[in-house]
Amino acid sequence: MLDVALDREVEGDLVLRDMGEGMPFRPGTFDGCISISALQWLCNADKKTHSPPKRLYTFFSTLYSSLSRGARAVFQLYPENSEQLELITSQAMRAGFSGGMVVDYPNSTKAKKFFLCLFAGFSGTLPKGLGSETVDRGVPNQVQFTGQRSRFKNMKGKSAKKGKDWILEKKERRRRQGREVRADTKYTARQRRPHF
Known part of the structure; x- marks a missing residue:
């Protein structure tokens, strides 16, 4: 990226x-900071001497001093789990920042984005996350991390794939389309014992 910037002769250092x-x-050099x-990556220990809490605190404390009072810093990040998210925010607050986490589309698996919005020297109001209309209706504004994938969680009444109801619906749909389908029997979609 630096080579491309040099080739394009961008302004600045x-x-x-x-x-x-x-x-x-x-100190006080910048009015804002954006990171995407x-x-x-500061949460990874690439060398034996790397300590993620120390590296995060060093980064946030030197960033805090290089920002002018009243400046804002916004970081888009993809945390691996809630512990990583807690580590990042706690080190930022320890360095003197105020603010917090904003999550766009918190109920989506693909569109969810995390933004750490920080204020240097004053407390501001955090922006609302996109797609968080459900938060106003009483759903808690907490992002839950789980290691488990729930594929059929939001299917709104549809049966899970490979279940008996799903197979019968599929066969009926194909019959309506005029396709040839085997007749339903007592063996349709039965659970088979595993073969060892």
């Missing part, structure tokens, strides 16, 4: 640096 070692800028899909 370019810096190549490990953000876990801190930001090399004078970079922050979660």
Whole structure:
């Protein structure tokens, strides 16, 4: 990316640096900060000397000092689990930031995006997440992490694939389409014992 920026002769200076070692800028240099899909990598320990809490705190504390008072910082990230999310937000608050997490489309599996919105030197109001209309109707504004995939959770009354009801519906649909379908018997969609 730096090579592309050099080829295009972009305005401003370019810096190549490990953000876990801190930001090399004078205090109050910037009015804001935006980061996309970079922050979660500080949670990985790539070397024996890397400590994710220390690297996160070093980054956030040096960023806090390089931002002017009243500045904002927004980080889009993809945390692996709730512990990682808690680690990131706690280190940001420990460094002096205020703010919190905003989740766009919290009930979606594909469109869900996490944004850490931070304020340097004052407390602001967090923006509303996109697609969070259900939050206003009493659904708690908590993002739940589970290691389990629930494929048929939101099918709204449809039967699960490969179940007896699903197979009978499929056969009936094919009959209406004029296709040739085997007759229903007592063996239709029966559960078979595993063969060893």
